[in-house]
Amino acid sequence: MKLNIYQVDAFAESVFSGNPAAVCPLQEWIDADLMQKIAAENNLSETAFYVRGSGKIEIRWFTPAIEVDLCGHATLAAAFVLSRYEAFNEDVINFYSSRSGNLPVTFRDGLFMLNFPTDKFEEIELSDELLSATNKIPVSAYRGNTDYMLVFENQDDIRTMQPNLPLIAGLKARGIIVTAKGIHHDFVSRFFAPAAGVNEDPVCGSAHTTLIPYWAGRLNKNTLTALQLSSRRGELHCRLLNDRI
Numbered sequence: 001m002k003l004n005i006y007q008v009d010a011f012a013e014s015v016f017s018g019n020p021a022a023v024c025p026l027q028e029w030i031d032a033d034l035m036q037k038i039a040a041e042n043n044l045s046e047t048a049f050y051v052r053g054s055g056k057i058e059i060r061w062f063t064p065a066i067e068v069d070l071c072g073h074a075t076l077a078a079a080f081v082l083s084r085y086e087a088f089n090e091d092v093i094n095f096y097s098s099r100s101g102n103l104p105v106t107f108r109d110g111l112f113m114l115n116f117p118t119d120k121f122e123e124i125e126l127s128d129e130l131l132s133a134t135n136k137i138p139v140s141a142y143r144g145n146t147d148y149m150l151v152f153e154n155q156d157d158i159r160t161m162q163p164n165l166p167l168i169a170g171l172k173a174r175g176i177i178v179t180a181k182g183i184h185h186d187f188v189s190r191f192f193a194p195a196a197g198v199n200e201d202p203v204c205g206s207a208h209t210t211l212i213p214y215w216a217g218r219l220n221k222n223t224l225t226a227l228q229l230s231s232r233r234g235e236l237h238c239r240l241l242n243d244r245i
Contacts, residue, residue: 001030005042006085008077011203011234018234019203021074022047023081029058032067040064045198048074050082056096057082059103065197068174069099069146072114072205079105079112111237118243119144119210133176135162144210146174147191151214155180155188159229169194177207179214185235186224187215203234209245216240 005024012018022042024035026049039047039062048071050059059078061071075095082088095103106113121144130141130150136157138150148171152158158180168176175193182188189211191204201207208226216222226236238245 003038005038005047006077006081007042007044008080010073010076010080011205011228011236012232013235017232019073019201019232020044021071021077023074023078024049025081025086026051035060036062036067038062040197045201045204046071046074048078050078050095056094056102059095059097063193063196063198065195068196068206070097070103070116070206070209072116072208073203075103075105075114076112076205079107083107114205114245115241116205116209116245118213118240118245119147121145121149121210121214129167129171133164133168133171134178135164136160136178138178142210142214143173147177147193147207147210148173148175149177149179149210149214152178152180155183155229158188158190161190163192163200165192165194165199168192171195175201177204177210179211181219182225182227185227186219186221187211188227188229190229200230202230202232203228203236205236208236208238212238212240212245 009018009020046061061068061074079093093105104115121142124141124143126141140151142149179189191201191207222240224238228234
């Protein structure tokens with residue numbers, strides 16, 4: 001078997017920035033164990049596999065360790081591959097995931113725009129475990145469908161944060177989102193997911209399904225700018241559309 005694999009930096013405005021994803025187009029689905037081995041070999045935060053069908057393109061995402069329910073940057077990367085290298089000439093790419101539903105990506109004015117479902121999250125108590133997850137003290141905590149989110153006082157807390165990766169890996173969650181109000185952006189964040197084989201995701205689109213509705217409510221605005229403060233950094237332009245982002 002011979003497969004093409006592309007590597008694309010998503011949420012990037014220059015080389016060596018944003019979040020690198022691998023994209024593997026398939027004619028038909030291969031065994032999940034083989035996809036997991038390919039993702040582990042790529043050793044990127046996610047590898048996206050897709051199969052083109054009639055009307056929709058089914059997509060799946062694998063970290064080096066597990067298959068995940070949703071991934072933003074690898075979906076953007078797959079859209080880029082389809083439009084630039086795989087002869088897809090329409091303005092809307094109708095991705096579909098059996099785990100997350102319809103995930104259309106629209107190409108307009110030189111940009112790819114994701115349309116994802118918002119996360120359902122609720123405020124929870126700041127347990128000793130969550131207080132020990134980093135070297136900074138959060139002001140509040142939330143639990144979403146797959147992740148915890150910790151809110152901090154300021155941007156510098158996020159920039160200088162040191163995560164307790166062994167503790168985070170032991171939580172019953174995909175990972176921990178950390179966030180604070182930004183200085184030049186509406187909010188900043190980082191994302192740690194060692195249990196999924198990704199100590200820190202450079203720019204996590206799916207984490208913003210929690211971040212965007214939270215900060216939209218907190219700042220009373222539906223259009224926001226975001227910066228993920230990993231070493232590679234990535235900028236996102238965000239909009240809350242009822243139960244979609």
